[in-house]
Amino acid sequence: MSEKKYLAKIIAVDNEGLQMISACCSGAKTNVANIKYLKENKVFLLSIERIKVEVGGEDKKVSSICKFDFVSSVKSKNIDQKNQEQPLELICINYLKKNDEYEIDLIFNNNALISLGTEAIEVRLEDQTN
Numbered sequence: 001m002s003e004k005k006y007l008a009k010i011i012a013v014d015n016e017g018l019q020m021i022s023a024c025c026s027g028a029k030t031n032v033a034n035i036k037y038l039k040e041n042k043v044f045l046l047s048i049e050r051i052k053v054e055v056g057g058e059d060k061k062v063s064s065i066c067k068f069d070f071v072s073s074v075k076s077k078n079i080d081q082k083n084q085e086q087p088l089e090l091i092c093i094n095y096l097k098k099n100d101e102y103e104i105d106l107i108f109n110n111n112a113l114i115s116l117g118t119e120a121i122e123v124r125l126e127d128q129t130n
Contacts, residue, residue, distance in 0.1 A: 008052070008064075012123040015095065018104070021125045022093035025050055025066060033084040035114070037074045044068040044116055046106070048090065052127075063128040068104065073117035078110060088112060095121065 012018045028050035036045045046066040051059060080086050089109040096103045102121055106114040 008062075008125065008127045010125040012125075013121055015121070018093060018095060018121055018123060021066065021123055024053055024125060025064075025090050026053075026092055027051060028064070028090040030088050030090065031084065032079060032081060032086045032088070037071065042069065042071050044071045044074060046090075065124075065126050065128060067124045067126070068116055068118065069122040069124075070119045071116050072119065075115045075117075076113065077115075078112040079108075079114065093123075 008024075010017070010021055010024065012021050025048060028048035030046060030048045034047035037043075038045070044067070046068075048064050048066060049061055050064055052062045079088070091107045091109060094105045094107065096105075100119070102118045104116040104118055104121070104123075106116070108114075
């Protein structure tokens with residue numbers, strides 16, 4: 001019998017879900033070229049290579065997309081957007097609520113940060129490969 005393979009899809013609409021996605025993405029690798037903000041669609045996309053921690057103990061790498069919806073603004077710190085090959089390692093994802101707005105922070109190594117202004121928490125983590 002062959003091992004069942006599946007593509008993970010995690011949807012977060014609250015802090016608990018966001019922390020689950022953060023845990024799955026901790027240590028994920030990417031670079032500046034794999035980060036896109038589609039302003040007219042209010043969508044922020046982050047393409048990452050992560051270790052599939054949810055299958056337990058295996059060091060299986062998987063390509064995933066982390067999609068943030070309802071994003072109205074994006075700010076970055078310590079990220080050279082002209083250097084498309086700048087390597088980044090995602091440490092965690094946090095959020096703050098200010099009035100009716102959320103600020104979702106993607107915290108990377110080397111003190112790099114991307115801050116997303118959003119009206120709701122709606123984040124999807126989808127695997128692209130097994």
